[in-house]
Structures are given as C-alpha cells and as structure tokens.
Amino acid sequence: MRILVCVKRIPMVGGRIVLTPDGGQIDTSMLGFTVSPHEECAVEEAVRIVEAVRAKGGSGEVTVLTLGPPEAADQLRDAVALGASKCVLLETDREWGPIATAEAIAQEARERGPFDLLLFGNEAADSGDFQVGIRVAHLLDLPVVTGIKGLALEPSGSAGSLAGSLPRASARREYRGVEESFELGLPAVVTVKEGINLPRYPSLPGRMRAKKAVIDSLALGWQGEALSTESLRVPTVERRRAELLGRGAEAVPALVALLESLGLLS
Amino acid sequence: MTQVLVLVEHDADGLIDSSRRAVTFARGLAVANANSKVAVCVIGEVPTGGAELASAIGRQAAEYGVASLHVVPFTGYAPLAWARALGQLADSLSADAVVAAGTDRGSEVMAHLGAITGEEMVANCFAVSRSGTHEWHLTRQRWGGSLIEEAWLEAGRALLTVATDAIPPASVVEPVAAPLELELEAYEPQLADGDTSVVATESPEQAGGVSLASARVVVSGGRGVGGVEGFSVIEQLAAYFGGAVGVSRAVTSLGWRPHSEQVGQTGTRVTPDLYMACGISGAIQHLAGCQSAKTMIAINTDGDAPIMARADYAVIGDVNEVLPALLEVLRARG
Numbered sequence: 001m002r003i004l005v006c007v008k009r010i011p012m013v014g015g016r017i018v019l020t021p022d023g024g025q026i027d028t029s030m031l032g033f034t035v036s037p038h039e040e041c042a043v044e045e046a047v048r049i050v051e052a053v054r055a056k057g058g059s060g061e062v063t064v065l066t067l068g069p070p071e072a073a074d075q076l077r078d079a080v081a082l083g084a085s086k087c088v089l090l091e092t093d094r095e096w097g098p099i100a101t102a103e104a105i106a107q108e109a110r111e112r113g114p115f116d117l118l119l120f121g122n123e124a125a126d127s128g129d130f131q132v133g134i135r136v137a138h139l140l141d142l143p144v145v146t147g148i149k150g151l152a153l154e155p156s157g158s159a160g161s162l163a164g165s166l167p168r169a170s171a172r173r174e175y176r177g178v179e180e181s182f183e184l185g186l187p188a189v190v191t192v193k194e195g196i197n198l199p200r201y202p203s204l205p206g207r208m209r210a211k212k213a214v215i216d217s218l219a220l221g222w223q224g225e226a227l228s229t230e231s232l233r234v235p236t237v238e239r240r241r242a243e244l245l246g247r248g249a250e251a252v253p254a255l256v257a258l259l260e261s262l263g264l265l266s
Numbered sequence: 267m268t269q270v271l272v273l274v275e276h277d278a279d280g281l282i283d284s285s286r287r288a289v290t291f292a293r294g295l296a297v298a299n300a301n302s303k304v305a306v307c308v309i310g311e312v313p314t315g316g317a318e319l320a321s322a323i324g325r326q327a328a329e330y331g332v333a334s335l336h337v338v339p340f341t342g343y344a345p346l347a348w349a350r351a352l353g354q355l356a357d358s359l360s361a362d363a364v365v366a367a368g369t370d371r372g373s374e375v376m377a378h379l380g381a382i383t384g385e386e387m388v389a390n391c392f393a394v395s396r397s398g399t400h401e402w403h404l405t406r407q408r409w410g411g412s413l414i415e416e417a418w419l420e421a422g423r424a425l426l427t428v429a430t431d432a433i434p435p436a437s438v439v440e441p442v443a444a445p446l447e448l449e450l451e452a453y454e455p456q457l458a459d460g461d462t463s464v465v466a467t468e469s470p471e472q473a474g475g476v477s478l479a480s481a482r483v484v485v486s487g488g489r490g491v492g493g494v495e496g497f498s499v500i501e502q503l504a505a506y507f508g509g510a511v512g513v514s515r516a517v518t519s520l521g522w523r524p525h526s527e528q529v530g531q532t533g534t535r536v537t538p539d540l541y542m543a544c545g546i547s548g549a550i551q552h553l554a555g556c557q558s559a560k561t562m563i564a565i566n567t568d569g570d571a572p573i574m575a576r577a578d579y580a581v582i583g584d585v586n587e588v589l590p591a592l593l594e595v596l597r598a599r600g
Binding site for chain 1: 343370374377380386388389409412420421515518519526531547548571575581583587591
C-alpha cells in the first residue's frame with residue numbers, strides 16, 4: 001500500500017491577519033507555520049491505513065509531498081514525526097495557483113508512483129481553492145471523492161498492492177443532513193475533512209525520525225498563470241468593543257436582563 | 267446575447283438559500299455585462315408538467331430575475347456527470363460565465379468542470395466585473411473570509427464559485443417582463459460511461475438532538491472551559507434554550523468533545539440568533555464559523571481576547587463561575 005499525501009505550508013494566523021506594510025502579503029514575521037487542519041487529518045489517515053496493512057503482514061509506506069518555499073521542509077518533517085516515511089519538496093519562489101500546483105503534483109506522482117491512494121485536504125485554509133485534488137485525479141485519470149469524513153478500505157484478498165489486486169475504498173461524508181457514501185476502486189484520489197480522525201501527537205521516536213528525515217527537493221520554475229493577485233486587504237469589521245455586562249458572577253443579573261430583552265426567556 | 271449560467275441546488279421546497287444568493291451574484295454580473303441574461307441549471311429528478319416542485323422552482327427563478335431554466339434529468343449525485351452536463355449546457359448556451367454557490371457540491375462540480383476543460387476555477391468570489399473579452403476582475407474571500415483578495419483572471423469564460431455568506435439573497439423588486447413562472451426546459455447531456463462510476467448513495471443521518479447548523483441558540487465552549495467536566499454546564503445551558511452545544515477547534519484537538527460539535531472554518535458554520543462564546547479566545551478559524559450570529563455574547567477571563575472585538579456583549583470572568591450562577595438564576599425563574 002503506497003500512499004501519497006499532499007500538504008501546504010500556511011501561517012498560524014491566530015486572531016487577526018496582519019499584512020506587510022506594502023499590503024502584498026501576510027506579515028509572517030511573528031507567526032509560526034503549520035498545515036491546514038484537513039491536511040493534518042490526511043496525514044493521520046494515511047499513517048493509520050499503512051499501520052493497519054502492516055499489522056496484517058502487508059507492506060506499505062506514506063510519502064508526503066508539498067509545493068512551496070524551502071522552509072516547507074518543516075511541515076514535511078512534522079508529517080514524518082507522525083509516521084510518514086518519505087518526503088518530497090517541490091520548491092517554488094512564489095505561491096502557485098491550483099492548475100500549476102496540480103500539474104506539478106501529478107507529474108511527481110507519475111514519476112514516483114504508482115501510488116494506490118492519493119490523499120489531500122478538502123481545501124487549503126488560506127486560498128480555499130477546493131480543486132487541487134480533483135485536478136490531480138483528472139490528470140492521472142483516477143476516480144476522486146472529496147470532503148470525506150470516513151474512509152474504509154475493504155480487503156480484496158491480499159494485504160498489499162504488490163501481492164495482488166487492490167482493495168476497494170468505501171468513503172462517506174455528510175451533505176445538508178444526509179449521509180452520502182461512495183464506493184470506488186483503488187487507485188483513487190480522496191480529499192478529507194477534519195473530523196475523519198483525531199491526529200495523534202508526535203512521539204519522541206517520531207520526532208527523532210523527523211530530524212533525520214531526508215527531504216527530496218526539486219526546484220520548479222514558474223510558468224506564468226491566468227489568475228493573478230492584485231492586492232490583499234483585511235476586511236473592515238466594525239471593531240465594536242463589546243458592551244461589558246460585568247465581571248464574574250456579578251454580571252449574571254445583566255446577562256439575564258439581556259437574554260430577556262432578546263426574547264429568549266419564557 | 268451573452269449568458270451567465272448558474273448551477274442551482276434544490277430541496278423539497280425549491281431553490282436552497284445558497285443558490286438564491288448565487289443567482290443574485292450572477293444577476294449582478296449580468297447587469298454589469300450589458301445585455302447579458304441569467305440562465306439556471308437544475309440537475310436531478312424534477313418532474314415537469316405543473317408538478318408542485320417544478321412550479322416552485324419556476325416561480326422562484328422568475329422572482330430572482332432568471333431568464334431561462336434548464337433541467338438535466340438525472341438520478342442521484344455523481345459529481346463528474348453533473349460537471350459534464352453543466353459544461354455541455356454552458357457550451358450550448360454560449361455562456362461566458364458559469365457560477366455555483368460555494369457549497370460542498372457547488373465547489374466540487376465546478377472544480378470538476380475546470381479540470382475537464384482545463385479552465386481556471388476561482389473559488390469564493392463575491393464581486394466580479396468584466397473589463398474586456400478576456401479579462402475579469404474578481405473579489406474573493408481567503409481564510410474563510412478573514413482576508414479579501416482582488417484578482418485578475420485572463421479567460422474567455424469565467425468559472426466561479428460564490429462566497430454566499432457575503433451575498434444577501436435579493437429577488438427582483440421591480441416588476442419584470444419575465445413570466446411569473448418560468449417553464450422548465452429539459453436538456454439531455456451526452457455522458458460517457460465513466461462519468462457515473464463515482465456516485466453517492468444517500469441515507470438520512472441519525473437525528474441526534476438539535477442540529478448545530480440550524481440551532482437558534484448555540485452555547486459554545488473553548489479551552490477556557492477547563493476540561494471535559496466543564497461541558498456539563500454548557501450542555502445544561504444549551505438544553506435550557508433548546509439550543510445546541512458548540513466547541514472550538516482547541517477542544518476537539520484535545521479530545522474533550524467530538525468534531526461534530528466544532529464551530530469554525532473546518533467545522534460547522536452556524537447562524538443562530540444568539541451565540542454564546544464561553545472561554546473561547548476567537549481565532550480566525552473559529553470566527554469564520556460564527557460571525558453570522560445575530561447576537562454574540564463572549565465570556566472570557568481575558569478582556570483583550572480577539573473575541574471581545576467581535577462580540578456584542580462581554581462578561582469578563584471564568585466560565586466555571588459565571589455559567590453555574592446564570593443557570594441557577596434561570597432555573598429559579600422556572
């Protein structure tokens with residue numbers, strides 16, 4: 001079972017986004033970095049699948065790939081600490097749009113494959129493009145399901161892809177109060193949502209492995225894109241200072257009066 | 267005559283709210299794009315010939331200023347097939363923009379369409395104008411609405427999803443020349459075998475109490491609740507109002523509560539009359555899910571927490587002191 005997981009380095013923006021003085025990008029000088037929550041779960045899911053395959057005597061490995069600046073190696077190491085075993089960094093000198101990103105990923109997947117399963121987050125927390133996984137699936141001519149919150153691989157007689165036929169995937173998600181389930185054969189692309197699992201904390205041996213991990217880097221040249229950013233701005237929300245009802249339990253009478261005025265008390 | 271084609275979704279009552287917003291967005295584009303008309307595409311089992319649902323959709327489409335209503339008869343949800351059908355209909359209408367609400371389905375179908383044709387698909391737009399045959403100016407949300415991007419798109423045809431929370435649904439107020447109820451025009455796409463290989467099987471979810479997404483009151487707890495036990499009072503308060511319990515991402519990451527209760531960019535987006543944020547600092551991730559609340563009350567020990575700048579009312583204090591006292595008074599009232 002060979003799994004490719006794709007992640008994207010993003011800043012931990014906290015409570016309010018601050019832009020650089022020229023307004024061209026997010027001021028990250030005071031920020032740490034991470035990957036999108038959906039992608040953390042994609043890494044965890046990949047590691048769990050491979051662990052299950054190994055527990056049954058099969059073989060498997062998780063390759064984690066990112067496209068971004070050289071510093072994105074940190075996010076690959078984070079994935080190794082959770083159990084990924086190989087790292088691929090496609091180095092770029094600017095943010096790439098979804099078409100160029102998908103083409104680069106598909107190219108790598110072809111060269112390093114075949115992979116039985118390609119996992120993505122449903123959408124990146126920053127750009128929210130919602131399409132890289134789907135575009136990669138089209139480029140590789142694979143089936144794809146998105147927004148998945150439950151994934152089960154049903155064995156088809158053998159433990160690993162090397163030994164025989166591939167398992168089938170059963171995937172489920174929710175939409176407008178209805179559960180949707182999908183059946184599809186591997187290889188396939190699956191994009192997942194947070195909630196599919198609860199990612200583990202890295203173990204001490206995991207952290208040690210991460211330090212020693214070999215990052216396979218490849219510098220990519222930008223080819224120009226049809227969609228270009230003109231400017232960024234932080235939306236002007238009314239910085240309404242909340243009306244203070246009081247401190248501690250002394251605020252309760254004011255709270256009750258407010259709830260009454262909102263018509264919420266019978 | 268140019269056209270803007272909108273993929274709309276419906277339930278048993280007609281067009282869903284997000285789709286009405288997407289049509290409103292498309293009408294803005296059509297108006298700015300002189301002589302343009304809005305066409306909508308419904309995919310699914312819509313019985314034609316005066317049936318109630320068809321009639322409701324036709325009436326709503328007319329109210330929202332739609333010029334033509336196209337129905338692709340199809341059983342179930344198969345993302346690739348839906349995208350293929352939408353693309354073929356767009357081609358047959360010579361649509362110069364294709365739009366869908368940024369719902370999970372809308373986004374998925376539009377991404378497939380972009381992947382089929384190789385065109386750009388721009389997500390989460392809330393303003394658009396055309397400044398040449400191949401140039402579009404777009405305003406879109408990033409970071410779940412916490413950052414706004416102005417962008418240029420070079421494309422003959424624009425594929426867009428709409429950030430529906432930024433577009434209030436607006437019907438056409440002026441009397442329109444359009445009929446009061448639009449006729450549904452059937453469209454038969456040419457599907458390939460593989461287009462329906464990934465298809466959803468639907469089963470209603472177990473109804474477990476009040477739905478978080480539709481609750482009128484949401485009482486949410488964050489890290490400041492202190493631990494698993496602290497949620498007992500949050501649950502009791504939510505139950506008192508007939509509302510739902512919500513939590514921040516920190517709480518689900520700590521394993522205190524299930525992810526199904528998470529409010530935020532990667533959880534559920536809520537739209538209650540009252541949102542009580544208890545021991546929640548107010549990260550962007552969380553605010554993206556609760557900023558549509560009509561009234562927000564924040565209870566936090568830190569008066570400078572980001573949530574205080576977004577709440578309408580604040581109590582500075584420990585939730586484990588304030589909430590039990592509040593509950594006691596509410597219960598004493600009977």
